[in-house]
Structure formats: C-alpha cells, structure tokens
Amino acid sequence: QAWGVGGVAAEQAVMALVSQKILTRGAAGGKALKEGYLQLQCDVDGQVVLNRFRVWDDRVDPAAVVVRALKKGIDALKAAHRDAATGLVAYHRMTTDPAWVDWLDAASELQRIDMRAMSDAERTAFVINVYNAFIPAAFAARGVPRSDLARYQFFDRVKVDVGGDLFSFNDLENGIVRANRKAPYHFSPQFAAGDPRGALSVRTPDPRIHFALNCGATSCPPVKFFTAEALDEELAIVTAAFFESNLEVSATQLKVTQIIQWYAADFGGAKAAFLVPFLQKYLTGAKRAELSAAAGGDLHAMKVAYFPYDWSTDADLSHTGAYEEPCCCCAML
Numbered sequence: 001q002a003w004g005v006g007g008v009a010a011e012q013a014v015m016a017l018v019s020q021k022i023l024t025r026g027a028a029g030g031k032a033l034k035e036g037y038l039q040l041q042c043d044v045d046g047q048v049v050l051n052r053f054r055v056w057d058d059r060v061d062p063a064a065v066v067v068r069a070l071k072k073g074i075d076a077l078k079a080a081h082r083d084a085a086t087g088l089v090a091y092h093r094m095t096t097d098p099a100w101v102d103w104l105d106a107a108s109e110l111q112r113i114d115m116r117a118m119s120d121a122e123r124t125a126f127v128i129n130v131y132n133a134f135i136p137a138a139f140a141a142r143g144v145p146r147s148d149l150a151r152y153q154f155f156d157r158v159k160v161d162v163g164g165d166l167f168s169f170n171d172l173e174n175g176i177v178r179a180n181r182k183a184p185y186h187f188s189p190q191f192a193a194g195d196p197r198g199a200l201s202v203r204t205p206d207p208r209i210h211f212a213l214n215c216g217a218t219s220c221p222p223v224k225f226f227t228a229e230a231l232d233e234e235l236a237i238v239t240a241a242f243f244e245s246n247l248e249v250s251a252t253q254l255k256v257t258q259i260i261q262w263y264a265a266d267f268g269g270a271k272a273a274f275l276v277p278f279l280q281k282y283l284t285g286a287k288r289a290e291l292s293a294a295a296g297g298d299l300h301a302m303k304v305a306y307f308p309y310d311w312s313t314d315a316d317l318s319h320t321g322a323y324e325e326p327c328c329c330c331a332m333l
Contacts, residue, residue: 050138051111053107055111060109070130070133077136080099083316088315112163120203121231124177125228127176130172131214143324175201177213181265219307221242222241240283249293253304253305256304258309272294
C-alpha cells in the first residue's frame with residue numbers, strides 16, 4: 001500500500017515492514033542484495049514458505065506447546081469463517097482476518113524447533129500435528145488444489161520451515177513419518193541420498209499414521225491432536241474409528257479405503273491375508289465379528305476392493321481460490 005503515497009509516508013511504510021521483518025536486507029541464497037534493495041522474507045532461498053512471516057528471534061517454547069497453539073489458532077479461524085448452514089469454509093476470507101496475521105506470526109516459531117532432538121514418538125506426533133495445522137493454512141494462503149496435477153504440485157511445493165529446514169507436505173509424511181518411502185506416483189524415496197533431512201526419518205513406519213493425517217479431502221480421517229506420551233493409544237483409537245465407517249466385509253471381498261492401495265507397502269501388502277489380521281487388532285463389536293468370520297475362510301482367495309476417494313474439501317469455492325504454482329509475492333496474502 002506504500003507505492004501510491006510516495007515521500008515520507010512511503011519511507012515510513014517500508015520501514016514498518018522492515019521492523020516487522022516482512023521485508024529484509026539479508027542475503028538470499030548466499031548472494032548479497034544490491035545496496036538499497038529489500039526482499040520479501042518469503043523469498044529467502046527462492047522458496048515460498050508458509051511460516052516465514054518474520055524471522056523468529058523470540059523465546060522458543062516446547063514443540064508440543066507451539067504446535068498445539070497453532071492447531072487451536074487455525075481451528076478458530078476456520079470456525080470464524082465457516083458457514084453455519086453449509087458447513088463450508090471461506091478460506092480466502094481467513095486471510096483478511098486480523099487473527100490470520102497473528103497465526104502467521106506464531107507459526108514463524110517453528111523456524112527454531114529442533115526435530116533432531118526428538119524421539120521417534122515425539123517427532124511422529126509433532127509432524128502429524130504440523131501437517132494437519134498447515135493444510136488449512138495452505139488452503140487459505142495458496143488456494144485449494146482442484147485437479148490431480150494441482151494436488152501433485154501442492155503436496156510437493158508448498159513448504160514449511162521447521163528448524164531452518166524446508167519441508168513440503170510430502171516431506172513431512174513420506175520423508176519423516178513413513179521412514180523415507182516413496183510418495184504415491186513418485187519414483188524415488190522422498191529424501192535423496194545425502195539429504196541431511198534424512199536423519200529425521202523415523203526408524204520404523206507405523207501404518208496407523210494414515211488414519212491420523214488429514215490432507216483436507218472429505219475422505220480423510222478427522223483431525224485430532226496427538227501426543228508423544230499417548231501416541232500408541234491415540235493411533236489405535238483413530239484407526240478403529242476410521243474403519244468403523246470405511247470398511248465392508250463379505251465372505252469373498254474386503255472393501256477398504258484407497259489409502260490402503262496407495263500405501264500398500266506400509267501394511268505389508270494390499271491383500272486380505274495382510275489386512276484382516278491388521279484390522280482385527282483395532283476393531284470391536286460388529287465389525288470385528290465380521291472380520292473374524294472372514295478370517296475363518298480362505299483369505300488368499302478374498303478379493304480387496306476400494307471405495308472411491310472423495311477429494312472434495314470443506315472449502316466454499318466461491319470464497320476460496322484454486323491452487324496455482326507459487327508466486328512469492330502472493331505467499332502471505
């Protein structure tokens with residue numbers, strides 16, 4: 001808004017942006033800026049990053065405290081812009097809410113969170129919570145992907161700064177909590193050999209994380225908050241809850257979510273002989289009885305079918321943009 005005023009007012013406006021660290025005189029990509037030039041903080045290293053509203057130089061709280069506050073904040077923003085009649089969220093309007101600026105500022109604290117100091121349980125809970133908090137933030141800041149190609153780009157190219165490293169949603173999911181496995185429709189492990197972020201990968205992936213991560217689609221599991229202390233129990237609960245409404249069993253067929261198809265390696269394979277014993281650990285009541293009956297038959301002859309995945313979102317598309325390839329100047333708008 002400074003460009004149309006000129007003179008002292010323009011200088012004051014620019015200095016205000018510098019003081020808020022939205023503009024910086026720092027170097028980008030190791031190259032010093034020309035004298036008199038400033039850059040948007042989001043353009044450091046040539047990356048569009050959701051939580052570089054400013055450089056975090058305040059006190060750093062424990063990781064779980066930071067991410068719990070971010071979840072609470074983004075939940076409140078969604079609730080404030082959700083239509084009571086339709087249940088849809090006007091994500092674009094979220095960015096005009098003063099609370100959005102507060103959320104972006106708070107999210108900058110992740111720049112100073114060290115995941116290398118975490119146990120696998122701490123890192124898994126933390127990453128799930130970060131992922132789930134930043135998906136709706138990305139919808140607001142970048143728009144909702146509405147095609148297969150847009151989703152492919154969205155999950156690879158929208159970034160979060162954690163501890164000074166940049167992570168896409170695929171990095172968080174496939175690089176860290178899936179122990180550096182290939183993302184669906186990709187051809188290599190998420191982190192290349194020699195990538196220092198590979199040290200953050202958990203040692204053994206837990207397939208139940210797929211019923212904790214929410215990518216914003218209707219077919220995704222509900223968003224919960226996860227803790228390192230009770231992670232095993234929490235993952236068991238969300239897995240059981242998810243399959244209560246995402247499972248059909250007959251004597252000849254097991255029908256499940258397409259998540260199983262896309263991440264078959266995490267479940268030992270997308271075959272009934274692997275899936276029935278897995279599901280029996282978590283289901284109760286009628287669903288467990290159906291599985292027990294099926295387990296008495298020939299599981300190797302049982303077919304596995306999939307429910308179509310519903311990629312629609314809770315976005316009010318009349319007030320939410322479509323995801324487009326990143327443009328730094330739009331990253332905080």
